[in-house]
Amino acid sequence: MKHNNFYITTPIYYPSGQPHMGHAYSSILADVFARFMRNDNYKVHFLTGTDEHGLKIQRAAEKAGLDPLIFCNKISKIFNDLTKKLNLSNDDFIRTTEKRHYRSVNDLWSRLVKSGDIYLSKYKGWYSVSDEAYYNENEIIEKNGKKVSTFSGSSVEWVEEESFFFKLSAWEKKLLDFYNKNDKFILPISRRNEVINFVKSGLKDLSVSRTSFTWGIKVPNNNKHVIYVWLDALTNYLSALNFPNTNDSLYKNFWPASLHVIGKDILRFHAIYWPAFLLAADIKPPNRVFGHGWILSGDEKMSKSKGNILNPLEIINTYGIDELRYYLMKEVSHGSDGNISLKGLENCINSDLANNYGNLCQRVFSFVKNNCKNKINKTNDISNSDKKLIDKTKLLTSNLRNEMNNQNLNNYIKSVINICFLTNKYINDEEPWKLKNTDIKKMNNILHLALEQIAKISIFFDPIIPNATTKVLDALNVKSQIRNLSFLDGNNIFNNEIKINDIEILFKKITQ
Ligand code: MSP
Numbered sequence: 001m002k003h004n005n006f007y008i009t010t011p012i013y014y015p016s017g018q019p020h021m022g023h024a025y026s027s028i029l030a031d032v033f034a035r036f037m038r039n040d041n042y043k044v045h046f047l048t049g050t051d052e053h054g055l056k057i058q059r060a061a062e063k064a065g066l067d068p069l070i071f072c073n074k075i076s077k078i079f080n081d082l083t084k085k086l087n088l089s090n091d092d093f094i095r096t097t098e099k100r101h102y103r104s105v106n107d108l109w110s111r112l113v114k115s116g117d118i119y120l121s122k123y124k125g126w127y128s129v130s131d132e133a134y135y136n137e138n139e140i141i142e143k144n145g146k147k148v149s150t151f152s153g154s155s156v157e158w159v160e161e162e163s164f165f166f167k168l169s170a171w172e173k174k175l176l177d178f179y180n181k182n183d184k185f186i187l188p189i190s191r192r193n194e195v196i197n198f199v200k201s202g203l204k205d206l207s208v209s210r211t212s213f214t215w216g217i218k219v220p221n222n223n224k225h226v227i228y229v230w231l232d233a234l235t236n237y238l239s240a241l242n243f244p245n246t247n248d249s250l251y252k253n254f255w256p257a258s259l260h261v262i263g264k265d266i267l268r269f270h271a272i273y274w275p276a277f278l279l280a281a282d283i284k285p286p287n288r289v290f291g292h293g294w295i296l297s298g299d300e301k302m303s304k305s306k307g308n309i310l311n312p313l314e315i316i317n318t319y320g321i322d323e324l325r326y327y328l329m330k331e332v333s334h335g336s337d338g339n340i341s342l343k344g345l346e347n348c349i350n351s352d353l354a355n356n357y358g359n360l361c362q363r364v365f366s367f368v369k370n371n372c373k374n375k376i377n378k379t380n381d382i383s384n385s386d387k388k389l390i391d392k393t394k395l396l397t398s399n400l401r402n403e404m405n406n407q408n409l410n411n412y413i414k415s416v417i418n419i420c421f422l423t424n425k426y427i428n429d430e431e432p433w434k435l436k437n438t439d440i441k442k443m444n445n446i447l448h449l450a451l452e453q454i455a456k457i458s459i460f461f462d463p464i465i466p467n468a469t470t471k472v473l474d475a476l477n478v479k480s481q482i483r484n485l486s487f488l489d490g491n492n493i494f495n496n497e498i499k500i501n502d503i504e505i506l507f508k509k510i511t512q
Helices: 021-039 055-064 068-085 099-114 168-181 189-200 229-234 249-254 264-280 312-319 321-331 342-372 384-397 400-405 409-430 440-461 466-475 485-489
Strands: 005-009 043-050 092-095 118-128 133-135 140-143 146-149 157-166 222-227 259-263 289-292 295-297
Touching: 005 021, 005 249, 021 043, 021 068, 021 259, 021 289, 021 295, 021 312, 021 321, 021 400, 021 409, 043 068, 043 249, 055 068, 068 092, 068 312, 092 099, 099 118, 099 229, 099 264, 118 146, 157 222, 157 264, 168 189, 168 264, 189 264, 222 229, 229 264, 259 264, 264 289, 312 321, 312 342, 321 342, 321 409, 321 466, 342 409, 342 440, 342 466, 384 409, 384 440, 400 409, 400 485, 409 440, 440 466, 440 485
Parallel strands: 005 043, 005 259, 043 092, 259 289
Antiparallel strands: 118 133, 118 157, 140 146
């Protein structure tokens, strides 16, 4: 991976309907990585946006009785508003109907023509509008009298039309070499194996233009064809860096992308087509594609067409954004699918946020306020139990960077919540309230260490629950220039005196 600069993207969303929890999940996951890398002193560029062309959007606009662009303006805004509601820290929001994107798609297309990777022929086969994907005959079955994709379950229609093709078959061996040389290009490892097996089973040339509808970017010098929406959409990652101006500082600083966060349903596009297009155009492929699992409702993927949507906005209004972010990141194992429910959310808020992290902060802050006038100094004495807590914390934190750099967010969260638990236990065992009249020095030392732990835990949790951690770090008067992970290299956050301010309740316990 590149040093210091980190370019991270979410998928750009189809503005064909209301955003749902699956969209929220993909975005929050990427946001957590972006915030972590910023806290680890990387210069981060975090991109999200909307994918506005193709038959799926054209049909959705027709159904709404609107011109496609007017339709997209309306729904793209809803997705853009969602970025604020989810507290995403994105640096840019790209729309594929923007001029900067047209310029970049045209240039990529021209490079592919120039390299001899594009030719004109005729496409005859199955197409899923819902997935905007072509499927082979062996990927289709009949279900309830309808032809559907075995891969996604979406219905497919037969297409026969003149089309430009990309010589994907010619890239089979080069892709396998590329995966071999870059063994962490696709994570988790199960997804990497899936992709390698698919490529090994043989790649067919890919239809990259359509002639039976008009809503898309026209093939340069050929008004009859619009560019296949996936070739168009994937290029957004370059467009946002002002490609084709390769001298632009954004491009120079941030390409190749460090991490594309995507759902497993769109892995083939990102892990096969995308590097093949880029290699053919003589552009470096991204460093990594991380394919997360699906959020399930019951046993099915949550999606508009299945009508089993949990609305993220309703959850945020009722429970709060940090609560939703934490639950999604903790409960859904990022490699595999995860079932979510309101009961699960409430249990998670109570056990981890209210009773563990929240309680730790609240009890220490109120004790320091009531007994120490909001000020703590320590001596240099370190007791055995202090040392034990410090050592265990060091052990739990030693692998945290590594976990995040490999997108093992579940392990990361487990370790941090474990530090909360240990710190609560340390306070229970040390009983500082009993020392008020007997050993003020020792009491202060205990509280000082507890506050140091709270500051560290808050910095670790900051990418996931940034509203709460900001309140805590503000109340601890931790200066912004040290609210980062430099302490992992051995320093403490506080020197000696710690002054605190009052803090409001962070997480309310949910009672039935
Ligand atoms: N427009 C394409 C992406 C183009 S990227 C160049 C697309 N859009 S989408 O709106 O359908 O989905 C966006 C993301 O949301 C995908 O990563 C997808 O996997 C994710 N999710 C949609 N439903 C999901 C769940 N139920 N669970 C988790 N994520 C899923 O695909």
